Amino acid sequence: MVEITFNGHPYSVEEGSTVLAAAQRVGVPIPYFCNHPLLKPAGLCRMCLVEIRGFPKLQTACTTTVKEGMEVLTETESVKQARREILEFHFAQHPLDCPECDQAGACLLQEWLYRFGFTRRRFYFQRDRKEKLVPLGENLLLDRERCILCLRCLRFCDEVLGHHLLAVTERGSRSCIATAGERRLETLYNGNLAQICPVGAILEKDMKARVRNWLVQSRPTGCPLCSRGCALLVDTPKEYPYLAHYPRLVRVQADSRGEERSGFICDIGRYSLKSLEENRLSKILQRGGEIDEARMKEVLKEKLAALETVVLSSWLSLEEIDRALLLFRDRLQLRIFSWGRGDGDGDTLLVRKERNPNGTYLRQRSVKPLVDGELSDPGNTLLFGDFFPDYPLFAEGIVRSGGFKALITPYRPSLKGEIFDLVVPVCSFLEKEGSYMDFQEKQWRASKVFEPVEGTLREGEILSFLDGEGEQP
């Protein structure tokens, strides 16, 4: 730790951190645009200029490393004037798009202008016109008039993605962010550019004019779509008249607040998480017809004694898996297997081949993965399938077998013919709390983002019930 002062007050800050990072830690406000925790400090926007004793000129807080005894002044007249005037320059060049700009309410330019800006404009003139709807990618649009050239997007591509996919073209105030010719960004990380842009210059097409930032609530959880479990924020609309018919999952963003997770997410998590909301099952099905919970319990009680095989899904939480193994493996000594979604292509950044959130834990608990052909006669089987509406192809063995088969899933099965004797609807991943283990054996917490859809039960409930039933040996 290093001892420095901000405006005369002493603070202990981490050695090696920048003045800006230290200020953010201890709560001293310093405005910035180009700085971002994922990126190397650039010192481009000049918004974070502060006075440091011993330096004749103002220094950028983002590029200055703290030193023992450093005295930083963030509220002197010279600093305030620099902020006001730089903001005034921005304001003179920036289009007055706020009423229709999707970034409103979450825009750094708005925030700093509000907090540190000025009240009287000293000059009015026509702003430079630039293109406003430049396609950058399938779901990405660039508004060059709004761009403040902080270069976060470009630097993200260079430093995080490792490829120079965006360029600054032209010179001076004619500078623009651009790709070469008609090229588009086709990475699995495009969405991060919209999120990392501090103003409304890079935006997602599907969010255009969708919902105001102050009318959504961001709820944190983790991503179950692969074994990395990136930290996410799920945006849900607040109660508001015109939002009544909006889907409850309106946007997914990376949660960059904590330090343990990567701070950015892939487009699979960002844009396919909402598929967890589709095709929900809310009725208990028995061979095509609906039954009620009481009847379901009777059926289960009847079949539990003859249960031979249990297939656990790698989307169950740690706690649910522990409980299930205690009951089915330790106590009842049934055959236990695991299954999940099939592997996909991994990449060198975030995307893991394994597309399930808890496969690692199941392996740690020595649960055998279900392999096709291995299981020729499973007998009466209980399957936890909270990740899909259909059985994976490698479960042919189970599907073709005789015996009672009960499927526990949030999703309506879309199979032709009825394979399962009993289908029990449960809440989805986004509707429950639980712990998960990523591919590095680190645990993370999934938080309940939504209330369970009406009519669904929780896996825990079912386990409890079965547990109670299984008490008698």
Place this chain on the structure above:
Amino acid sequence: MRLGPVLEEKIRTLMGSYEREESALIPALMAVQAEYGCVDSEAAEEVSALFEITPERVEEVLSFYSLLQRSPGGRHRILLCRSLVCSGGAEKILKVLQEEYSLLPGGTSPDGRFSLFLCECLGHCEKAPAIMVDDRVYGPIEEGNLFSLLEGFK
């Protein structure tokens, strides 16, 4: 336009003459321009492939430097200095170029002979006003010698 084997060879030689290949990028683009009068997107893409860099790397350099042009113009390029010492004279020359050659800054003469660009200080201030035609700087330019100078370019 395609680079062609001769130009490609030239560029490879340039790349080899530097300790780091990327240093040859701007000289390579200047070489393409010397051959074709400009560097269009096809050529730019070929250059990016030769250097094994993204086309964005070439685009950002191409658009930054005043001497590099992306589209063809007239057969001869006129750069008219409009910096301080030349600025008074430049106004007069501009007028003549517009009236006599139908040439506006950024444009090409109807007969396809000349393109005109305004530029900043050419470093010939003792011979103000100065202009650069293709590869050479001329000055001081007055109405009298402007015509005889330009007539020499076909």
Place this chain on the structure above:
Amino acid sequence: MNDRIFEPLLNAEKGETLEGYVRQGGYASLRKALEMSPGDIVEEVKNSNLRGRGGAGFPTGQKWTFLPPPDGKARYLVANADEGEPGTFKDRYILTRVPHLLLEGMIITAYALGLTKGYIFLRGEYTQGREMVERAIAEAADAGFLGKNILESAFSFDVALHSGAGAYICGEETALLESLEGKRGHPRLKPPFPASSGLYGRPTLINNVETLACIPSIVLEGGFWFASLGSQKNGGTRLFALSGRVLKPGLYELPLGTNLKELIFTHGGGIPKNRRLKGVIPGGLSAPILTAEECDIPLDFDSLARAGSMLGSGAVMVFDEEDSILRILSSTVEFYFHESCGQCTPCRDGTNILKKLMERILSEAGREEDYRALVSVARGIRGRTICPFGDAVSMAVEAMAIKYEEEILGFLGGNHG
């Protein structure tokens, strides 16, 4: 001992060839240097009070000491021949008339500082200079002044020419390095300075052409001799590029400390038709303008700095009563607008706003408040940018606007052009 370094060389017959150069005594200094210790050479340069001739005027000997000791890996010398400061054309003369002087200066410098490779970054517009320099490099290599074991010493050094492509900002050291590395000319954040992390991240010394061209005579005749030619702390003579409203615009070698009026009226022949002097920019466009009353001043770094201006590149531009300050201001604002690299907000947006304000001032809609805004915006760029370009536009524009306020307000008040 002559008290003019450049004059005889610039005017020598065939001075641009190796033969002509050697006939004038060229490369004798290199021979002497190779007999000296590198430390002694640095000492001489320190004693000479030579200050950077490119614009900043930093003491060269001191700048040389910023390089760390050699570590066996590449270290670079770059001759800044980007000469883009409006009004400046001195390096053009050196490059086209006596390129070997630059080469000799570079070789001696490299020897003194253990530099392994040299580049001459030459602005793309100087095509004639390129021919001359390329030929001189070939001649020098043939004669054994470049290459391995120069003049049979243990010292090896090579020089290559690299052309710019039209960007004033590449005259700034770190922007030059970026350009040399094949990128946009965006100045780097400092620290680190090129002395510790320059070309390809290696220690690099960047000196102006004229600065390097002084080295041979400093080594041959001694640092104190060079210092004695000038004024206190401002050693030597320098090349003044005189242009604008004078009868004899051109290049003049004069001792540092020569009075500005002497340059204009004695050497430059005075103002045509005896018109009244209006003002002088004494050191390239980035040097704040001096009014006629301020022109009785010695031309050296310190005197001009004290007067709120700078010696800069030594480009002296003279204006008379026929020149409207509006046109001077407008051309200046236009220049910086065009040449700003665009990296940082105060300069990128500031130069844009200055241009718009200037356009409005020149139009019928121009009012005094636009003038006030112009001054304020110019001031708002200073001290807040990544590189000195922002300070340059700020100081140049502010000086023109403030010192000629009466003329500008008069223009705004009544006669709108």
